[in-house]
Amino acid sequence: MTVTFSPFIARVVAVTSGKGGVGKTNVVAGLATAFAKAGQKVVVLDANFGLANLDVLLGLSPKYTLEHVLKGEKIMEEVMLEAPVAGAMSISVIPTSSGVHELSHLDPALELRLTQSLQRVCEDADWLFIDTAAGIHDAVLKMLAAAQEVIIVSTPEPTSLLDAYAMLKLLHLREPDKPVHMVINNAQSLEEATEAADQLKAAAQHFLGKELEILGLVPSDRHLLQAVREQRSVVDLYPNSPAGTALHHMAESLAEGLRA
Numbered sequence: 001m002t003v004t005f006s007p008f009i010a011r012v013v014a015v016t017s018g019k020g021g022v023g024k025t026n027v028v029a030g031l032a033t034a035f036a037k038a039g040q041k042v043v044v045l046d047a048n049f050g051l052a053n054l055d056v057l058l059g060l061s062p063k064y065t066l067e068h069v070l071k072g073e074k075i076m077e078e079v080m081l082e083a084p085v086a087g088a089m090s091i092s093v094i095p096t097s098s099g100v101h102e103l104s105h106l107d108p109a110l111e112l113r114l115t116q117s118l119q120r121v122c123e124d125a126d127w128l129f130i131d132t133a134a135g136i137h138d139a140v141l142k143m144l145a146a147a148q149e150v151i152i153v154s155t156p157e158p159t160s161l162l163d164a165y166a167m168l169k170l171l172h173l174r175e176p177d178k179p180v181h182m183v184i185n186n187a188q189s190l191e192e193a194t195e196a197a198d199q200l201k202a203a204a205q206h207f208l209g210k211e212l213e214i215l216g217l218v219p220s221d222r223h224l225l226q227a228v229r230e231q232r233s234v235v236d237l238y239p240n241s242p243a244g245t246a247l248h249h250m251a252e253s254l255a256e257g258l259r260a
């Protein structure tokens, strides 16, 4: 038994990275907000079992989390919270608990419970975004395998790019046909972002024979920092800011892409 979310009606997109702290959770929150504003139903799953904080970023304080569902103490509907978005549909958030070791090693029984619960709550959703931990760990790889598409986030820093490439390579070796989208975040300039994206594209083409799709370039933006402090997505709070605009465009590009 492995987790698979492929019979879902929703598009299931996992967001990951090689290196930590590169902006995954902000990308998830931004894309989710952009789609909510477009009138779509979005569910987000915090699968960063080590450092869960998607709930905090969306201004929520969960009492119960995925841990309670997997332990059989609550059902998914009881732990799911609604994150409001100004003038739009709310985002359904499935929070998780930080540092819960059982969650980092999903056994087949837990996987089945997770899959069935998710299928139920995503029945009428357009999107399910999964915010994962950084790095190559079993629990992360399971989430990536379960999703239909993967977004890898990297900053333009060489260390982050190298780790993003390592993740891309591993994914490619395991599932060469899975659509992978690349996001360069927190770039100081468009030039820096484009250069980083070109480097990754060239490496993917040269070493893996893979055409890498660059989904978006998000600039470093103080509005995003302010939005994090206010526990709202930058797309909600400052939609016309450089980062807000870039994330909005990214959502449009993702929506235009073919379904996996």
Ligand SMILES: Nc1ncnc2c1ncn2[C@@H]1O[C@H](COP(=O)(O)OP(=O)(O)OP(=O)(O)O)[C@@H](O)[C@H]1O
Residues within 6 Å of the ligand: 017, 019, 020, 021, 022, 023, 024, 025, 026, 027, 048, 051, 132, 133, 134, 185, 186, 187, 218, 219, 220, 221, 222, 224, 225, 228, 243
């Ligand atoms: N575009 C940006 N402009 C300015 N700061 C940014 C930007 N993107 C991310 N940051 C900074 O990086 C921090 C980390 O972002 P985030 O929590 O989204 O990363 P992450 O990849 O989810 O981290 P983790 O690996 O711990 O889950 C943010 O709180 C913010 O301070």
Ligand SMILES: [Mg+2]
Residues within 6 Å of the ligand: 024, 025, 026, 048, 053, 131
């Ligand atoms: Mg995160």
